Amino acid sequence: MKNILFDKKEFIKCVKENVKTLYRKTMAEASEQEVFQAVSYAVKDVIIDNWLATQQTFDKEDPKMVYYMSMEFLMGRALGNNLINLTAYQEVKEALDELGFDLNTIEDQEPDPALGNGGLGRLAACFMESLATLGYPAYGCGIRYRYGMFKQKIKDGYQVEVPDNWLKNGYPFELRRPEHSFEVKFGGYVQAEPAENGRTKFIQKNYQSVLAVPYDMPIVGYNNNMVNTLMIWDAEPMECFELDSFDKGDYRKAVEQENLARNLVEVLYPNDNHIQGKELRLKQQYFFVSASVQRAVARYKKYHPDIHKLYEKVTIQMNDTHPTVAVAELMRILLDDEGLTWDEAWAITTKTCAYTNHTIMAEALEKWPIEIFSRLLPRIYQIVEEINRRFLLEVEEEYPGNQYKKDKMAIIHDGQVKMAHLAIVAGYSVNGVARLHTEILKNQELKDFYELYPEKFNNKTNGITQRRFLYHGNPLLAEWVTNKIGNDWITNLSHMEKLAVYVDDPKAQQEFMQIKYQNKLRLAKYIQEHNGIEVDPRSIFDVQVKRLHEYKRQLMNILHVMYLYNKIKEHPEMEFYPRTFIFGAKAAAGYKNAKLTIKLINSVADVINNDASIDNKLKVVFIEDYKVSNAEWIFAAADVSEQISTASKEASGTGNMKFMLNGAATIGTMDGANVEMAEEVGKENMFIFGMSSDEVIAHEQNRDYNPMDIFNQDQEIRQVLMQLINGFYSGNDTELFRDLYNSLLNTQCTQYADTYFCLKDFRSYAEAQERVEKAYRDEKGWAKLVMLNVAHVGKFSSDRTIQEYVDDIWHLDKVKVTVTEQ
Numbered sequence: 001m002k003n004i005l006f007d008k009k010e011f012i013k014c015v016k017e018n019v020k021t022l023y024r025k026t027m028a029e030a031s032e033q034e035v036f037q038a039v040s041y042a043v044k045d046v047i048i049d050n051w052l053a054t055q056q057t058f059d060k061e062d063p064k065m066v067y068y069m070s071m072e073f074l075m076g077r078a079l080g081n082n083l084i085n086l087t088a089y090q091e092v093k094e095a096l097d098e099l100g101f102d103l104n105t106i107e108d109q110e111p112d113p114a115l116g117n118g119g120l121g122r123l124a125a126c127f128m129e130s131l132a133t134l135g136y137p138a139y140g141c142g143i144r145y146r147y148g149m150f151k152q153k154i155k156d157g158y159q160v161e162v163p164d165n166w167l168k169n170g171y172p173f174e175l176r177r178p179e180h181s182f183e184v185k186f187g188g189y190v191q192a193e194p195a196e197n198g199r200t201k202f203i204q205k206n207y208q209s210v211l212a213v214p215y216d217m218p219i220v221g222y223n224n225n226m227v228n229t230l231m232i233w234d235a236e237p238m239e240c241f242e243l244d245s246f247d248k249g250d251y252r253k254a255v256e257q258e259n260l261a262r263n264l265v266e267v268l269y270p271n272d273n274h275i276q277g278k279e280l281r282l283k284q285q286y287f288f289v290s291a292s293v294q295r296a297v298a299r300y301k302k303y304h305p306d307i308h309k310l311y312e313k314v315t316i317q318m319n320d321t322h323p324t325v326a327v328a329e330l331m332r333i334l335l336d337d338e339g340l341t342w343d344e345a346w347a348i349t350t351k352t353c354a355y356t357n358h359t360i361m362a363e364a365l366e367k368w369p370i371e372i373f374s375r376l377l378p379r380i381y382q383i384v385e386e387i388n389r390r391f392l393l394e395v396e397e398e399y400p401g402n403q404y405k406k407d408k409m410a411i412i413h414d415g416q417v418k419m420a421h422l423a424i425v426a427g428y429s430v431n432g433v434a435r436l437h438t439e440i441l442k443n444q445e446l447k448d449f450y451e452l453y454p455e456k457f458n459n460k461t462n463g464i465t466q467r468r469f470l471y472h473g474n475p476l477l478a479e480w481v482t483n484k485i486g487n488d489w490i491t492n493l494s495h496m497e498k499l500a501v502y503v504d505d506p507k508a509q510q511e512f513m514q515i516k517y518q519n520k521l522r523l524a525k526y527i528q529e530h531n532g533i534e535v536d537p538r539s540i541f542d543v544q545v546k547r548l549h550e551y552k553r554q555l556m557n558i559l560h561v562m563y564l565y566n567k568i569k570e571h572p573e574m575e576f577y578p579r580t581f582i583f584g585a586k587a588a589a590g591y592k593n594a595k596l597t598i599k600l601i602n603s604v605a606d607v608i609n610n611d612a613s614i615d616n617k618l619k620v621v622f623i624e625d626y627k628v629s630n631a632e633w634i635f636a637a638a639d640v641s642e643q644i645s646t647a648s649k650e651a652s653g654t655g656n657m658k659f660m661l662n663g664a665a666t667i668g669t670m671d672g673a674n675v676e677m678a679e680e681v682g683k684e685n686m687f688i689f690g691m692s693s694d695e696v697i698a699h700e701q702n703r704d705y706n707p708m709d710i711f712n713q714d715q716e717i718r719q720v721l722m723q724l725i726n727g728f729y730s731g732n733d734t735e736l737f738r739d740l741y742n743s744l745l746n747t748q749c750t751q752y753a754d755t756y757f758c759l760k761d762f763r764s765y766a767e768a769q770e771r772v773e774k775a776y777r778d779e780k781g782w783a784k785l786v787m788l789n790v791a792h793v794g795k796f797s798s799d800r801t802i803q804e805y806v807d808d809i810w811h812l813d814k815v816k817v818t819v820t821e822q
C-alpha cells in the first residue's frame with residue numbers, strides 16, 4: 001500500500017505541489033497559513049483513501065450505525081490529531097523541518113472549529129474520536145454554524161465578544177456533499193386528505209423551506225484505517241421553490257426563504273447551562289434533525305426493503321434534549337412518507353431513539369411555548385400532541401385518577417412542550433453522565449418517570465480521549481509513559497495502572513516532576529506572550545478553566561485569593577508557598593454576574609500582581625480566550641485542578657479528568673465525576689471539601705441557609721466581602737462589584753442569597769487549600785500523589801464510556817477496515 005505520509009519525499013512533493021496549485025507560489029513565498037492549507041490537503045489525501053475504504057466496508061458489511069445527534073461538536077483543531085491517529089506525526093514533523101517549517105507553528109494556523117460551548121460539545125467530539133478508534137460505525141450529525149463560539153478579548157478587565165469567523169480562509173478538512181441534500185419545511189398549515197387506503201393523509205401546505213446541504217468531516221480512528229463521518233448541515237435557499245399555485249410569483253415569499261436559509265445556521269447560541277427559548281434555536285434544531293433523520297432513513301432504504309426493521313440498523317442518540325424533535329420527525333416520516341400506522345411507527349421509533357441528560361439545572365431544561373412550536377412545526381406538533389394524549393392514557397392506567405401526576409408528567413402542559421418528557425417517553429434509554437448525577441435524576445428530578453419506566457434508566461460516566469489530551473497535548477509526558485509501560489495506554493487507558501510501581505521510585509518521581517516543570521515553562525511563555533504577565537514556573541500552578549457559571553463557583557475561588565492576599569499582607573512573616581492562580585473562562589454574553597466575575601478576577605489580578613510588597617508570593621492570571629487548543633497546554637502545566645462546583649450541580653465535569661490525566665491534583669467537592677475519581681485514586685489522594693450533595697439538597701428543600709450568619713460571625717470572610725463594596729479592587733468605585741456582593745448576601749436582590757453556597761463552603765475550601773500547600777511542600781509525597789492520579793485515570797477514557805454505550809444501549813458490531821490502493 002502506498003501511503004504518502006510514510007514517505008517523506010512524496011509528502012514533501014505533495015505539499016509543494018499543493019502550494020503551487022492553491023496559491024501559485026513556491027514554498028519560499030508561501031505564508032504559514034498557506035503552508036497549513038497545503039499540508040492539510042496533503043493529509044486529507046491520505047485520509048480520503050481510508051475514508052473511501054471505510055465507506056466501502058460499511059456498504060459491504062451493512063453494520064448497525066449510531067447517529068449521534070448533537071447541536072454542538074466542539075472539535076478543536078484537526079491537523080495534529082489527524083496526524084497522531086494516522087501515526088504520521090513524527091514523519092510529518094521531520095518533513096516540515098526539512099522544508100524549514102515548524103509543525104507546531106503550522107498547527108497554530110488552524111482555527112479551532114468551535115461549534116460548541118463547553119462540556120457537552122466537547123464530549124460529543126471525544127465520543128466521535130473514540131467511536132472511530134474502537135472501530136464502531138457512526139455518524140455525527142450537527143450544524144455547520146458560520147460563526148462558532150465567540151472569541152474572547154479582555155479589554156480593561158472586561159470580556160468583549162468577537163465573532164469567530166472560522167471559515168474565513170476555508171476549512172481544508174471538510175467536504176461538501178450536495179448529492180445528499182434534503183428539503184426541510186417550516187410553518188404553513190396541515191391539511192388532512194383522504195388517502196387511497198382509506199386512511200387520512202396529512203399534507204403540509206403553504207410552508208417555507210430550505211435546502212439542507214451536508215458537509216462531511218473525517219473522524220480518523222487511531223491506527224486502524226477507520227474514518228467515520230461528522231456531517232454538519234449548511235442551509236441554502238431552495239433553488240426552485242415549490243410554491244403552491246396561488247403562491248406562484250410570490251416574490252416576498254421567495255425573499256423570505258432566502259433569509260431563512262441565511263439566518264438559520266448563522267451562529268451558535270453561546271449559552272452554557274441556560275436555555276433561552278428563542279424561535280431561531282428551535283428552527284436550528286428541527287433543521288439539522290430533519291435533515292439527519294431523512295438521511296438515515298434514505299441510507300437504510302438503499303439496502304433494506306422493510307422499514308419495520310429500521311432499529312436493527314439505525315440507532316439515534318440524542319445529546320441532551322436539543323435534538324428531541326427527532327422522535328416526532330421519525331414518526332412523521334414513518335406515518336406520512338412510509339404510510340405506516342401509528343402503532344407500527346411508534347414501535348419502530350421507541351426502539352430507535354435514546355436520550356442523554358446532561359444537567360439538572362432547571363434553567364437548562366428545554367420547554368417550548370406551544371405558540372412557537374405549533375406555528376413553526378405544525379405537523380410535528382400534531383404528532384407530539386398525539387404522543388402526549390396516548391402517554392397520558394398510560395399514566396391514567398398506572399395511576400387512576402391522579403391528575404397531579406398527569407400534570408407533572410405531561411409532555412404538553414401549561415402552554416409548553418417539555419422536551420425532556422418527550423425524550424423519555426419515546427426513548428428506549430435515558431442516561432445520566434456520572435453515577436451521582438444519574439442517581440439524582442432517578443431519585444429527584446425524574447423520579448416519576450423512573451417509577452414508570454425503571455428499565456430505561458442507566459448511567460454512562462463521561463470520559464475523555466487520551467489521544468488528544470495526553471498524546472497530543474502533553475508529548476513529554478506521553479513519551480515518558482510509553483518509555484515506562486509501553487504504548488498500550490494509547491488505546492487502552494487502564495494500562496496506566498502499570499505506572500503504580502514507579503510512584504515511590506525517586507528517579508521516576510524526579511523525571512515526572514521535571515516534565516511538569518517543562519510544561520509549566522511552556523505555559524509561562526504563553527502567558528507572558530498573551531497576557532504580558534510574568535509567572536514563576538516554580539510556584540504552584542492552581543488552575544480553574546471551564547465555562548463561567550455561578551454554580552461552578554469561580555467567585556468562591558477568587559474570594560479565597562482575596563482572603564489569602566489579606567493574610568499575606570497582615571502577616572508578611574507567615575510561611576506561604578508561592579502560588580499562581582490561573583483562570584480561563586468564557587461567560588455567556590448576557591450573563592451579568594458571570595461577566596462581572598471576570599472583571600473581578602482581572603481587578604484582583606491588577607492589584608495583587610502589582611504589589612511588590614508581597615514578594616511574588618501570589619499571582620493571578622486570567623487567560624484570554626480559553627479554548628480547546630490552549631486547554632491542551634493548560635492541563636499539561638497544572639499542579640492543582642479546581643473542581644469546586646456546589647455538590648449536586650455539576651452533572652459530571654470532564655475537565656477534572658483531563659487534569660488528572662496530566663498529573664494535577666484535584667481540589668474538589670463530592671460532585672459529578674469527582675466522586676468516581678475519588679473512588680479510583682482514593683480520597684486521600686485528592687483534596688475533597690465542602691457539603692455533600694445530600695446536604696446541599698436538604699438546605700435547598702428546608703430553605704434554612706442564611707449567609708448573613710456567616711457574614712456576622714466570620715471576621716475574615718466579612719473583610720473579603722466588604723472589599724467588594726469599599727472600592728478596594730475597583731479604584732474606589734463602591735458600586736462596581738455590588739451585584740456580586742448582593743448575590744452573596746442580599747435576599748432582596750436574588751431570590752435566595754448565595755444560591756450556590758460559596759460562603760457556606762468557604763472555610764472548608766480554605767482549609768483544603770492549606771492541605772494542598774502542605775502536601776506540595778513535601779516534594780516526594782506530591783510526586784507520588786500526582787503519579788498515583790495518573791496511574792488511576794484509566795476509567796476516565798471515553799473509550800470506556802463508548803464501549804458501555806455500545807454494550808448497553810447501541811449494540812453495534814466492530815468493523816475492520818483494510819485499505820487497498822484505489
Ligand code: F58
Pocket residue numbers: 117118119120121123271272273274275358359364433462650651652653654672
Ligand atoms: C455539561 N453540560 C455539564 N451543557 O454541565 C457537565 O457537567 C458535563 O460534564 C458535560 O455537559 C458533558 O456531559 C453542558 O455543557 C451545555 O453547554 C448546554 C448547551 C446548550 C444550552 C444548554 C446548556
